[in-house]
Amino acid sequence: SQQGEEDPQALSIQEGENATMNCSYKTSINNLQWYRQNSGRGLVHLILIRSNEREKHSGRLRVTLDTSKKSSSLLITASRAADTASYFCATGANSKLTFGKGITLSVRP
Amino acid sequence: SAVISQKPSRDICQRGTSLTIQCQVDSQVTMMFWYRQQPGQSLTLIATANQGSEATYESGFVIDKFPISRPNLTFSTLTVSNMSPEDSSIYLCSVRGGSGIFYNEQFFGPGTRLTVL
Numbered sequence A: 001s002q003q004g005e006e007d008p009q010a011l012s013i014q015e016g017e018n019a020t021m022n023c024s025y026k027t028s029i030n031n032l033q034w035y036r037q038n039s040g041r042g043l044v045h046l047i048l049i050r051s052n053e054r055e056k057h058s059g060r061l062r063v064t065l066d067t068s069k070k071s072s073s074l075l076i077t078a079s080r081a082a083d084t085a086s087y088f089c090a091t092g093a094n095s096k097l098t099f100g101k102g103i104t105l106s107v108r109p
Numbered sequence B: 001s002a003v004i005s006q007k008p009s010r011d012i013c014q015r016g017t018s019l020t021i022q023c024q025v026d027s028q029v030t031m032m033f034w035y036r037q038q039p040g041q042s043l044t045l046i047a048t049a050n051q052g053s054e055a056t057y058e059s060g061f062v063i064d065k066f067p068i069s070r071p072n073l074t075f076s077t078l079t080v081s082n083m084s085p086e087d088s089s090i091y092l093c094s095v096r097g098g099s100g101i102f103y104n105e106q107f108f109g110p111g112t113r114l115t116v117l
Helices: none
Strands: A005-007 A010-014 A019-024 A031-037 A043-050 A055-058 A061-066 A071-076 A085-093 A096-099 A103-108 B004-007 B010-013 B019-025 B029-037 B043-049 B068-072 B075-080 B089-098 B106-108 B112-116
Touching: A005 A085, A010 A019, A019 A103, A031 A061, A031 A071, A043 A055, A043 A061, A043 A071, A043 B106, A071 A085, A096 B043, B004 B089, B019 B029, B019 B089, B029 B075, B043 B068, B043 B075, B075 B089
Parallel strands: A010 A103, B010 B112
Antiparallel strands: A005 A019, A019 A071, A031 A043, A031 A085, A055 A061, A061 A071, A085 A096, A085 A103, B004 B019, B019 B075, B029 B043, B029 B089, B068 B075, B089 B106, B089 B112
């Protein structure tokens, strides 16, 4: 069964705007990872945040984790047309990763 | 991060036949996994490929349908047997735990897009 639930399911923004995607989950986790997938190709690992971390940055990406609310957010700042893709959160527990359904992000030039 | 390659990248097969997908990693890794992504869906774990022993399958997946080999720490194969159109999916190899990689970071190969007619 899927652990993570992303929100919204689809997001359309203008180039230059920020994109915020949310992920909620149900059970305890060791870590949470965000991935990007372009047009049904392989997944690109974006960032991992551990359960004892609250915020992490990588370039234009900012990830937060609130274990009390069992939720995470991925912020992409100054979006580009090349950011158009599907984004997945995956929760790590018991040596396994469980994926959410994904968010489709469209960035209009 | 680990560099993962998969062969073939895509294939179109007839029902009733079998296809073996290969996954090669450029460095030794502790864990290797196989996932399936059905059209428009998320990823589902098929099994964990164990080096030198039988794979560990998730609920709903069986060895007769998806035999897996992992002869060493850099290579694994997944066979999709006796295929039907419902097996049309992207199959992805994934790895975790290797030199220079934070242990829990999990990386994915480019996927094999399978279409069964």
